[in-house]
Amino acid sequence: MESVLGNWPSYDPHNFSQLRPSDPSSSSKMTPATYHPTHSKTLPPPDQVISTEAKNILLRHIYQHAEEKLKPKRAASENLLPEHGCKQPRVSS
Amino acid sequence: MYRSSNIVARIFDRQICTPAPGTSVHHARRFYENLVPSYTVYEVECPDHSFRKFTDDGQYLISFSRNHQELIVFRPRWLSFSCNDEDCDKHDLPSKAKKFDSFFSQLYCVPLASCNELICKDFFLYMESNQFGLFATSTAQIHDAPAVGGAVHGVPSIEKITFHLLRLEDGEILDKKVFCNDFVNLTHNMGVFLYDDLLAIVSLRYQTIHILQIRDSGNLVDVRAIGEFCREDDELFLNSNAQGMALSDKNKQHQLPGNHIENHIHQDQPNLGHSFLSGIKQRLLSFIFRGLWNEERDDTLRIQRLRKNFYFHFQDYVDLIIWKVQFLDRHHLLIKFGSVDGGVSRNADHHPAFVAVYNMDTTEIVSFYQNSADELYLLFEQFCDHFHATSRNSMYMNFISSHSNNIHALEQLRSIKDKASSSSQFVKKMLASLPFSCQSQSPSPYFDQSLFRFDDKLISATDRHRQSTDHPIKFILRRHPYSLKFKIKPGPEAGSMDGRAKKISSFLFHPILPLALSVQQTLFLQPSVVNIHFRR
Numbered sequence: 001m002e003s004v005l006g007n008w009p010s011y012d013p014h015n016f017s018q019l020r021p022s023d024p025s026s027s028s029k030m031t032p033a034t035y036h037p038t039h040s041k042t043l044p045p046p047d048q049v050i051s052t053e054a055k056n057i058l059l060r061h062i063y064q065h066a067e068e069k070l071k072p073k074r075a076a077s078e079n080l081l082p083e084h085g086c087k088q089p090r091v092s093s
Numbered sequence: 094m095y096r097s098s099n100i101v102a103r104i105f106d107r108q109i110c111t112p113a114p115g116t117s118v119h120h121a122r123r124f125y126e127n128l129v130p131s132y133t134v135y136e137v138e139c140p141d142h143s144f145r146k147f148t149d150d151g152q153y154l155i156s157f158s159r160n161h162q163e164l165i166v167f168r169p170r171w172l173s174f175s176c177n178d179e180d181c182d183k184h185d186l187p188s189k190a191k192k193f194d195s196f197f198s199q200l201y202c203v204p205l206a207s208c209n210e211l212i213c214k215d216f217f218l219y220m221e222s223n224q225f226g227l228f229a230t231s232t233a234q235i236h237d238a239p240a241v242g243g244a245v246h247g248v249p250s251i252e253k254i255t256f257h258l259l260r261l262e263d264g265e266i267l268d269k270k271v272f273c274n275d276f277v278n279l280t281h282n283m284g285v286f287l288y289d290d291l292l293a294i295v296s297l298r299y300q301t302i303h304i305l306q307i308r309d310s311g312n313l314v315d316v317r318a319i320g321e322f323c324r325e326d327d328e329l330f331l332n333s334n335a336q337g338m339a340l341s342d343k344n345k346q347h348q349l350p351g352n353h354i355e356n357h358i359h360q361d362q363p364n365l366g367h368s369f370l371s372g373i374k375q376r377l378l379s380f381i382f383r384g385l386w387n388e389e390r391d392d393t394l395r396i397q398r399l400r401k402n403f404y405f406h407f408q409d410y411v412d413l414i415i416w417k418v419q420f421l422d423r424h425h426l427l428i429k430f431g432s433v434d435g436g437v438s439r440n441a442d443h444h445p446a447f448v449a450v451y452n453m454d455t456t457e458i459v460s461f462y463q464n465s466a467d468e469l470y471l472l473f474e475q476f477c478d479h480f481h482a483t484s485r486n487s488m489y490m491n492f493i494s495s496h497s498n499n500i501h502a503l504e505q506l507r508s509i510k511d512k513a514s515s516s517s518q519f520v521k522k523m524l525a526s527l528p529f530s531c532q533s534q535s536p537s538p539y540f541d542q543s544l545f546r547f548d549d550k551l552i553s554a555t556d557r558h559r560q561s562t563d564h565p566i567k568f569i570l571r572r573h574p575y576s577l578k579f580k581i582k583p584g585p586e587a588g589s590m591d592g593r594a595k596k597i598s599s600f601l602f603h604p605i606l607p608l609a610l611s612v613q614q615t616l617f618l619q620p621s622v623v624n625i626h627f628r629r
Contacts, residue, residue: 058479059425061472062450066460070387 095120098574100127118492125538126545126570130607131579132629134186135586139193139623140165144601144612146556148219148226149487149536151605153261154197155226161211163204164228166261167197169603172627186629196608196625201264205257206230213279218287218532220307221487225267227287227307228257229279238274243321244298245414247433248276256285256294258313267311275299278417281557286531288420289484291316295418300371302418302426304453319426320415323372323456331369370411372456377430377449378410380458413447419528420482425459426451427480427528448527464527470520473527474506481529489604493534493554494542501542501571505549537602539568539609545578546571552581552600561596561613563588583611584622 010016053060095103103124112120142156142165154167172195174187189195206212210230218227231254238250254272259265276298278284286293292305292313301320305313322328370378385403389395403410413430421427431446446464451457462469473480477497483490496502506523513519533555539545540554545568551559552566565582569575583598594615601610607628614621 056422056479058472058476059421059450061476062460065468069384 095123098126100124103127119543122492122538122541122544125541125607126572126578128607128628129539129568129579130581130609130626130628132627133582133586134191134625134627135622137191137193137623137625141620143214143621144610144623145214145217146535146601147603148221148224148261149489149532149604150219150221150224151603152224153200153226154601155217157212157214158202161214162206163202164212164259164264165202166200166264168200169197169606169608171606171608172196193623193625196627203259203264203266205266209233210253210255215281216279216285218282218285218292219261220287220290222290223307223309223311224261225307225311226259226261227285227292228259229277229285230255230257231279234276238298242274242299244274245300245433248298248414250274250298251276254279256313258307258311260311268313270294270305270313272296282530282532283417286419286528288482288531289423291420291423293418293420293426295415296320297414297416300373300415302415302428317453319451319453320373321371323376327372373415373428373451374411374413376451376456376458377413377461380449380461381410384461409445416446417528419480419531421450421479422482424452424454426453429464429528446525448524464524465517465521466524467520469527470524473524480527481534489536492538492541493536494540499542501546535602536604537609539602539607543571545569556599556601558597558599558614561598579626581609581611581626583624584613 055063095106097103097106107120141159143159143161144154144156147154147169151169154169156165156167157163158165172186172190174189176184178184205228207230210232213229213231216229219225220227232252234249234251236249238244238248240246244250251272252274254275254277256270256272257266258268258270260267272294275296277294277296284295284297290307292307294303294305295301296303299320301318303318304316306316308314317325322331369375382399382403385399386395389398409432412432414433415428416431417429419427428449428451429446430449432444434444447461448464448469449461450459452459475497477495478491481490481493481495491498494502496506510519513522534540535554535556537554540547547553547568548566551562561583563584565580567577568579568581569577581600583600584596594617596613596615598611598613601612603609609626611624611626612621613624
């Protein structure tokens with residue numbers, strides 16, 4: 001008996017007897033609709049590499065909290081942070 | 094997943110069913126519900142050593158001689174004997190089962206401490222990847238040591254502390270690291286933290302965190318020393334500037350010959366101790382300052398806030414000392430700061446304490462919390478496992494029950510929280526355990542809270558001595574059928590004669606085999622009673 005399931009053995013030969021194979025006329029209903037993107041804005045950059053975050057979740061939270069404390073007052077903090085990395089000897093008085 | 098509690102049925106189930114994703118180890122551990130150390134051999138005749146612990150891979154049993162001068166390492170093995178009769182189960186075990194040698198074979202005995210030194214029997218760290226063990230010997234403690242050479246006042250001094258790195262396979266001493274006239278808190282591994290191959294040793298006396306690396310060859314290599322200087326070239330920079338100042342001072346010092354011996358370490362930097370705060374203290378103070386500065390926009394409000402919160406407490410902040418350190422990952426340290434009084438005392442509840450996260454590479458303090466901060470407590474409650482920094486090599490560390498990975502432990506924590514009278518006291522009590530001590534929890538599956546329920550006060554995964562009771566400690570199944578699976582009874586079978594003597598017991602569980610040792614000691618130098626619990 002032709003069916004979608006083919007001639008697979010079954011315990012009771014009357015099982016699956018009600019199943020009708022798909023008609024060729026209704027084959028168009030079976031084709032799922034395909035969607036095509038209209039833009040390429042969401043394409044990843046061609047050299048993108050996905051890797052695991054090196055910091056564990058605890059450290060990520062700690063850094064996040066630290067950044068949140070600095071964030072709202074960002075305008076004020078600009079005056080304060082000195083330039084890093086320049087170790088110039090100061091003339092002692 | 095298992096339909097029955099019968100071990101054979103479970104083995105058949107295991108053949109057919111796949112556990113849910115990510116739970117294969119948890120399902121495998123459920124077989125420990127069937128294989129339990131239910132049989133006890135009381136008062137085993139064993140050599141009179143103080144047994145320390147099983148290594149976390151179960152390969153060695155570490156013990157020290159009574160005089161604390163030698164290390165003795167045993168290999169755990171299993172009892173084996175043959176029985177010719179039909180009903181073997183009904184027979185008692187042969188008499189050699191009562192011998193320590195049937196369960197453990199001695200590998201070697203190595204003297205570590207010379208004449209005036211003693212092995213610190215509470216200290217042991219194991220590096221599983223290379224099977225290296227780290228031990229410590231020290232001379233006697235000197236209280237009220239004078240604070241010379243940059244030492245902190247109030248911290249005792251030990252003339253010589255030696256860390257020995259041994260290859261446990263054969264007992265060969267690979268390297269040593271010596272600290273002279275210093276103080277490192279060695280009890281229960283508190284002053285030292287091992288993460289992967291990095292070792293952090295806190296010198297309380299000189300307020301320095303020494304970072305060392307254990308190489309595969311067995312060498313202990315200095316990586317950096319955080320404390321007075323943060324970056325590797327700080328010392329060079331300050332020295333080159335200080336030379337100009339030192340020259341004029343050196344002329345004055347030559348006129349006082351008596352001071353030479355005591356000050357010879359710091360002769361070329363005579364002024365540094367007075368004019369500069371230590372590097373890490375500067376980082377900390379500037380972090381606090383910046384945090385307070387950023388909270389206000391208006392300059393007058395800023396100054397008010399700084400005056401109230403920073404300058405008012407300035408001397409307290411300057412007087413803070415490093416108490417304890419742990420790694421959070423290879424680049425970050427969690428440092429606990431507190432006052433000098435609390436650093437060496439056991440009960441530090443009444444002393445203010447602070448916790449800071451320090452990035453070793455950028456030498457920046459990332460965050461700074463007081464030990465009653467709710468924010469820090471929330472992180473502790475949710476991510477407790479990440480505070481137990483687990484190296485990539487030891488996978489079993491992920492399965493030690495904590496309130497972040499186990500619902501029963503979390504319920505216990507919640508019930509303590511609900512019963513607590515004051516929320517800030519509760520938070521302080523919980524955060525007092527930070528930073529965690531290294532390798533202080535046993536990975537044995539019998540302490541897995543999702544498998545067994547047991548009385549936390551009498552026994553737990555943390556290897557500490559506990560008050561001993563005469564009643565056996567029960568281990569009850571968490572799952573259906575909630576039955577009592579096995580009991581651990583320390584001390585002699587009939588209970589000890591002297592009921593009033595204070596007894597303490599310690600438990601050593603093998604991490605893999607259903608084998609445990611319970612050691613009961615009375616405090617009057619009587620020999621300890623050792624019981625072996627195993628699956629018969």
